[in-house]
Amino acid sequence: MNDTIPLLKVSDVSKSFGGVTAVSSVSFKLKGGELLGIIGPNGSGKTTLVNLVTGFVKPDTGRIEYSGKNITGWAPYKIVSLGIARTFQMVRPFYRLPAFKNLIVPLYSPRVKKLTGGKYGDRDAVALDLLEEVGFERDAHVSYKVAGSLPQGYLKRLELAKCMALRPDLVILDELFSGLSLAEVASIVPIIEKLRFQGKTIVMIEHRLKELFRIADRVMVLNYGKKIAEGSGKEVMENESVKKAYLGSETE
Amino acid sequence: MKRRKERIDRGIKARSEDIFALSSYREMLYLLVPRAIPVVGLLGVAPFLSPYWQEVFISTAVYALLAISWDLLISAGLVSLGQSLFYGIGSYIAGALNYYWGWSPLFTIPVATVGGGLLCTVMLLPVLRLRGIYFAMVTLVLPLMLMRLVEATRILGGTEGLTGLTPFPNPLMSLYIIQIALLMALFGFRRIINSDYGLIVRGINDNDRSVMSAGINIYWYKTQVLFLGASVGSFAGAFGTHVDMFAGMPGFALDYSLLPVASAVVGGMGTFAGPMIGAFILVPLSEILRALGALRIVFYGLFLVIFVVGLPEGLFPYMQRKYHQFERWVHVE
Amino acid sequence: MLLGTLVYGFINSCILALVALGFNLTFGISGVANFAYGAIYIFSGFLTWILLNSLGLPYLLSVLISILCASCVGLAMYYLIILRVKGLSLSEVMATFGLGLAIMELFRYFDFVGFKYTLPVFFDGSVAIGDVYVDYQRLIIALIAVGLTLCLYLFTHHTKIGLAFRAIAQDERTALTFGIDSDRIGALSMAFGAGLAAIAAIVILPLGTIAVEGGYEVLINALAVCIVGGLGSTVGILVASVLIGYAQTFTANYLEPHWMMLVSLIAIAVVLVVKPSGLFSHQKELEERI
Numbered sequence: 001m002n003d004t005i006p007l008l009k010v011s012d013v014s015k016s017f018g019g020v021t022a023v024s025s026v027s028f029k030l031k032g033g034e035l036l037g038i039i040g041p042n043g044s045g046k047t048t049l050v051n052l053v054t055g056f057v058k059p060d061t062g063r064i065e066y067s068g069k070n071i072t073g074w075a076p077y078k079i080v081s082l083g084i085a086r087t088f089q090m091v092r093p094f095y096r097l098p099a100f101k102n103l104i105v106p107l108y109s110p111r112v113k114k115l116t117g118g119k120y121g122d123r124d125a126v127a128l129d130l131l132e133e134v135g136f137e138r139d140a141h142v143s144y145k146v147a148g149s150l151p152q153g154y155l156k157r158l159e160l161a162k163c164m165a166l167r168p169d170l171v172i173l174d175e176l177f178s179g180l181s182l183a184e185v186a187s188i189v190p191i192i193e194k195l196r197f198q199g200k201t202i203v204m205i206e207h208r209l210k211e212l213f214r215i216a217d218r219v220m221v222l223n224y225g226k227k228i229a230e231g232s233g234k235e236v237m238e239n240e241s242v243k244k245a246y247l248g249s250e251t252e
Numbered sequence: 253m254k255r256r257k258e259r260i261d262r263g264i265k266a267r268s269e270d271i272f273a274l275s276s277y278r279e280m281l282y283l284l285v286p287r288a289i290p291v292v293g294l295l296g297v298a299p300f301l302s303p304y305w306q307e308v309f310i311s312t313a314v315y316a317l318l319a320i321s322w323d324l325l326i327s328a329g330l331v332s333l334g335q336s337l338f339y340g341i342g343s344y345i346a347g348a349l350n351y352y353w354g355w356s357p358l359f360t361i362p363v364a365t366v367g368g369g370l371l372c373t374v375m376l377l378p379v380l381r382l383r384g385i386y387f388a389m390v391t392l393v394l395p396l397m398l399m400r401l402v403e404a405t406r407i408l409g410g411t412e413g414l415t416g417l418t419p420f421p422n423p424l425m426s427l428y429i430i431q432i433a434l435l436m437a438l439f440g441f442r443r444i445i446n447s448d449y450g451l452i453v454r455g456i457n458d459n460d461r462s463v464m465s466a467g468i469n470i471y472w473y474k475t476q477v478l479f480l481g482a483s484v485g486s487f488a489g490a491f492g493t494h495v496d497m498f499a500g501m502p503g504f505a506l507d508y509s510l511l512p513v514a515s516a517v518v519g520g521m522g523t524f525a526g527p528m529i530g531a532f533i534l535v536p537l538s539e540i541l542r543a544l545g546a547l548r549i550v551f552y553g554l555f556l557v558i559f560v561v562g563l564p565e566g567l568f569p570y571m572q573r574k575y576h577q578f579e580r581w582v583h584v585e
Numbered sequence: 586m587l588l589g590t591l592v593y594g595f596i597n598s599c600i601l602a603l604v605a606l607g608f609n610l611t612f613g614i615s616g617v618a619n620f621a622y623g624a625i626y627i628f629s630g631f632l633t634w635i636l637l638n639s640l641g642l643p644y645l646l647s648v649l650i651s652i653l654c655a656s657c658v659g660l661a662m663y664y665l666i667i668l669r670v671k672g673l674s675l676s677e678v679m680a681t682f683g684l685g686l687a688i689m690e691l692f693r694y695f696d697f698v699g700f701k702y703t704l705p706v707f708f709d710g711s712v713a714i715g716d717v718y719v720d721y722q723r724l725i726i727a728l729i730a731v732g733l734t735l736c737l738y739l740f741t742h743h744t745k746i747g748l749a750f751r752a753i754a755q756d757e758r759t760a761l762t763f764g765i766d767s768d769r770i771g772a773l774s775m776a777f778g779a780g781l782a783a784i785a786a787i788v789i790l791p792l793g794t795i796a797v798e799g800g801y802e803v804l805i806n807a808l809a810v811c812i813v814g815g816l817g818s819t820v821g822i823l824v825a826s827v828l829i830g831y832a833q834t835f836t837a838n839y840l841e842p843h844w845m846m847l848v849s850l851i852a853i854a855v856v857l858v859v860k861p862s863g864l865f866s867h868q869k870e871l872e873e874r875i
Contacts, residue, residue: 052464080467092459097451105455109467166467227327241289331675378858388675389812390857396805397850404844517679549690556683560676561669 005068007032007201008170013052014225016046024225025062030170033175035192035202037212037233040222041245046205047089049222050172054086055079055143066170079112085168089175089205092240095148099158102147103127103174106165124181127165132152141212154185160191172203177211185211209237221245258582265576286575290438290528294431299424306427310495312535313430314488319512319519319527320437321484327445327522328477329457330380334391336508337375338485341400342368344408346490347499351414361490368486373479380474395504402501411498417493426495433491434528437484443523449518453477511535514552518559521565529568589717590838596723598830599730600789605810605822605872606737606801607827610704611659613817614741615774617667619659622782623804627680628688629655629783630795631697633704652783659779663772686821689800698797706791726788733781738819740866744820750774809849813856821864828852 008030015023023045030036038046051057053064055076060230064072083183093102103227106112107123111155131143142154142183156176163171173192177185192215195202206212213219213233221229221236223245236242265473267280272396297553298309318335325332349355379390420426444450455463456470464470493499512527515534520526534555541548563570595729604626611619630652661698662681662694670676741747753767753774760767778861782803792800809829814821829852856864 010444056461056464075468075469076464077467080465085467086465088462088465092462094455094462100450105452105463105468106466108448108452111467112470162462162466274629341777343740386857388678390854393805393808393850393853396826397854400847400850402845404841404847421618513679514683517676544694547690547694550687550694553683553685553687553690557680557687560680563668564670564676 001016006030007067008053009063009065010053011063011065012048013049013059013064015048015052015059017038017058021225022051023059026222026225026227027062028220028227028230029202030203032169032201033196033199034217035204035215037198037216037219038203038205039207039209039212039219040228043224044222044245045225046222050086050174050203050205050224053079054172059218077109080109080166080168081114082204083111083167083169084169084172085166086172087156087163087174087176089178091152091155092157093147093155093158095146096143096153097147098146099125099150099154100124100131100143103130103161103165106162111166111199130161130165131158133164134158135187136161143242151156151224153181153187153212154194156180157188160188168200170201170203174203174205175204176204177208189215209233212250213237254584255581256584257579259528259577259579261577268376283557285437291435295428298427300441303423306423306538308539310427310430310538312532314492314495315432315508315511315535316528316531317430317434317437317488317517318485318508319515320441320524321436321481321488322512323516323522323524323527324445324477324484325481326516327450327457328453328474329460330474330478331385331388332391332481332509333388333408333513334393334395334509335485335512336504336506337391337395338368338482339374339396339489339508340395340487340503341372341498342489342505343493343514344414344489345371345415345486346493348408350494351409351418351499357418357420357494361487361494363489364490365457365483366495368489369479369483370533372482372486373475376478377475380471380478392509395517396506399501403502411490411501413502415498415500417497417499419497420494426491430491433487438524438528445522445524465509467585495501512553514556516566517556518567520568521568523566523568525574526566526568530566533567586838588715588767590834591645591840592717594831594834595827596719596836598826599727601806601810601830602734602822602826603726603730603785603789604827605807607776607778607785608804608807609817609822610750611738611774611778611809613722613811614751614754614816615771615857616806617663617771617775618681619662619775619778620678620682620804621662621688621809622778622801623800624685625655625779626782626786626803627692627795627797627800629786630704630790630799631692631702632645634657634702634795635789637704640664651787655783656776656780659775659777660772660780662774663768664687667771667775668768685800685804689797691875697795700794702795702818704787704791704792704795704813722788722791726792729784729788732750733784740817740861746770746773751817776779790842806849811854824864825852 003241006029010029011027012025013023013027014025026045026049028036032111038049040046048057052059054072055071055078058073062072063070066079066082066084069082073080091241093099104123104127105125128138131132132138135156136157137141140148148157148182156179160173160176163173180188189211192202194223204212216233219231219233219236220227221239221242223241228245229239231239264279264282267273267276268282273283273533286291294313298306301309305491312524318339321338324331336412342364345367346357346360349360349363350357352549361365376387376390395429402408420429445454452463452468453473460470489503493503508525511534515530516527517530518533534552538548538552541551559566608622610616610618611622627815636650637644638640642650662684666680666684667677675782695817706720706722707725708721711718712724713719741751749760749765750773752763752765752802753770757767772784798821810822810825814823814825829849832848834853836844837847
């Protein structure tokens with residue numbers, strides 16, 4: 001991986017929906033292999049930023065570059081083919097299908113076909129292996145259960161598995177930890193560490209700051225669509241504007 | 253004391269899903285009989301009908317084909333209120349090829365099937381990106397528009413249409429062609445939907461953002477499904493043209509759009525067998541009621557309403573449920 | 586010729602707007618599908634005729650009863666049909682369309698076909714605008730169309746019930762948390778829409794005969810106007826009616842009359858491709874498709 005070209009470069013990106021400015025002139029760079037956390041109060045534009053990067057929404061202004069390629073305005077499926085995968089905040093699996101069948105769809109994507117040279121073999125078996133990697137106990141046959149019957153912790157892991165099925169280089173996790181107990185979070189963190197160990201770059205949008213700061217290299221703070229701080233976890237939490245954004249300020 | 257209904261799979265269903273299906277005649281029959289019924293029913297019964305009822309049968313089969321292709325489209329989330337578009341286009345292509353260039357049905361039908369499929373797909377391509385209700389509205393409006401266009405420009409025979417086209421050499425032949433096509437469509441589409449490809453298609457219907465974020469170009473898949481459905485519809489149109497020896501504006505009639513939807517409502521959406529059953533109920537029924545004139549459409553309408561409200565899942569899922577499971581009342585503590 | 590086309594084009598636009606108002610109220614503004622709209626239109630026409638001619642009731646009374654009956658039909662439709670299939674838009678459309686179909690063809694079956702089925706005009710006579718003669722009925726149509734559109738706009742933007750109508754289309758759950766009973770409001774919106782159909786019928790039908798085909802035409806026209814103007818936007822209805830109305834009249838006068846229907850259909854096709862949610866639609870999400 002070339003160290004001088006950042007893996008992801010977002011320059012001055014803005015997006016408004018009607019009268020509401022969701023993202024306002026946000027720029028940041030991502031180095032290969034690092035874990036960036038994006039935090040900010042609700043409504044600060046974090047998910048919109050992810051939507052912009054992954055192509056679900058087209059920016060009004062600005063430029064997004066991935067490995068030097070300009071991907072501004074590309075369709076989501078094309079961006080996925082380049083190696084960016086994301087999870088969704090509102091987890092919605094295919095409820096009536098068994099958990100492992102949920103992974104069949106990403107396993108059919110052109111990217112996977114390209115990476116495996118077209119010959120795949122038994123997708124069901126691959127799906128089951130992927131699920132085991134994210135912690136679906138094989139002997140309890142959890143992978144065969146219908147997705148609608150699984151608790152939230154498993155569903156979040158299923159989302160993660162769907163990402164990993166695509167063999168991405170950049171993984172964007174949108175509030176993966178939300179709704180999980182401390183134990184569930186603790187069981188997912190090793191999986192994320194393993195991804196980092198494999199050399200993947202990770203972006204995590206989170207509200208649970210303690211858990212995030214433990215694993216993030218760098219953190220970026222958004223408020224009302226603007227970037228207001230960037231740095232290590234500790235630096236960011238001592239920033240005055242960040243404190244004001246989260247805790248509010250006394251009116252003079 | 254309170255009671256609730258309990259549904260349990262029949263033992264034979266559980267056994268027949270596994271390797272037991274191959275080791276016991278009973279399980280094999282359990283699986284085969286429902287699939288054999290349409291095959292035997294269609295192929296076996298047809299030749300013994302009187303010529304009038306054979307005609308009704310052919311008409312029913314044509315409508316059933318349209319209904320099955322509608323069901324394929326809805327499995328991908330494409331709500332088509334205009335199956336008559338496919339029928340009319342297929343009908344006109346076959347009719348024109350036969351009328352102006354004298355091609356025999358052997359050639360007009362395949363060309364009309366593929367050509368019609370292509371043409372309709374291209375026409376509907378811009379709307380594929382829009383939400384469901386818009387696709388429905390465009391498909392509703394397009395055939396009406398084309399009908400008016402033909403009437404106004406007087407091309408392709410105008411209001412009289414193209415008459416005197418070549419029929420099939422043998423009435424029994426037309427009977428068998430349509431039946432085989434119907435069975436192929438029924439079993440073929442079922443196979444497709446239950447495969448992994450069909451999984452992706454159903455996924456697009458269920459949660460298209462999820463499928464898109466999995467790196468799949470949903471529009472390409474939708475286009476493929478549309479082409480498949482449109483081709484089958486065009487086949488029905490081309491076939492109908494040679495049976496009636498006529499191609500004209502009635503090919504775009506509302507009837508061809510409504511009946512597939514009504515059949516699916518009655519028989520059960522998404523099951524392919526359901527719409528076929530629905531067609532086989534509605535079309536002969538409307539023939540029998542033909543004597544009542546406009547009352548026929550009143551019945552259609554009421555039928556639609558009653559089934560949508562009363563048995564929303566449709567007849568086929570209901571029968572399927574009864575076949576696979578048994579229900580009983582159970583006391584609740 | 587030009588003045589005539591301009592004047593009659595305006596009248597045509599008013600007719601289209603009047604017809605689309607009720608449909609827009611239920612489908613566009615409240616999100617409740619009512620594809621029996623054309624049937625209710627014709628139903629009110631025939632009902633008024635029956636009350637006038639077979640029962641000999643005075644005109645004003647017949648009209649009022651018709652409008653009330655139409656509204657009741659709308660209300661009944663909501664509680665009997667829509668409630669049971671709420672949320673599944675395809676089922677709503679099919680169920681209401683099926684009912685509409687049944688009603689319209691029932692009239693045809695009972696032989697309500699022929700030239701004797703007409704409604705009387707309000708006033709006889711006409712007035713001259715330039716060298717063009719416009720009959721009073723058409724003027725009244727124009728007046729009522731403009732007036733009703735204004736009322737509807739004010740209603741949906743400034744009264745509590747009107748705002749409730751819009752609320753249940755946008756987000757039903759949130760509306761519920763505000764204490765808006767979405768069932769009651771939905772039923773009301775359907776009743777209002779049906780009533781508007783009746784008013785449109787009473788004012789427009791005197792121009793010709795009451796025919797079952799008119800019901801189908803009304804549904805198609807209402808759909809066309811709502812799609813082009815944008816489902817839910819009263820301003821859109823106005824603009825769309827003017828556009829389509831004038832296009833139709835120009836086509837009829839300068840080309841040939843049977844191209845008229847084609848014009849509205851082409852308008853829909855073009856709008857759907859270029860700006861699918863309609864010219865003035867509020868529902869931009871329908872368009873934010875990748």
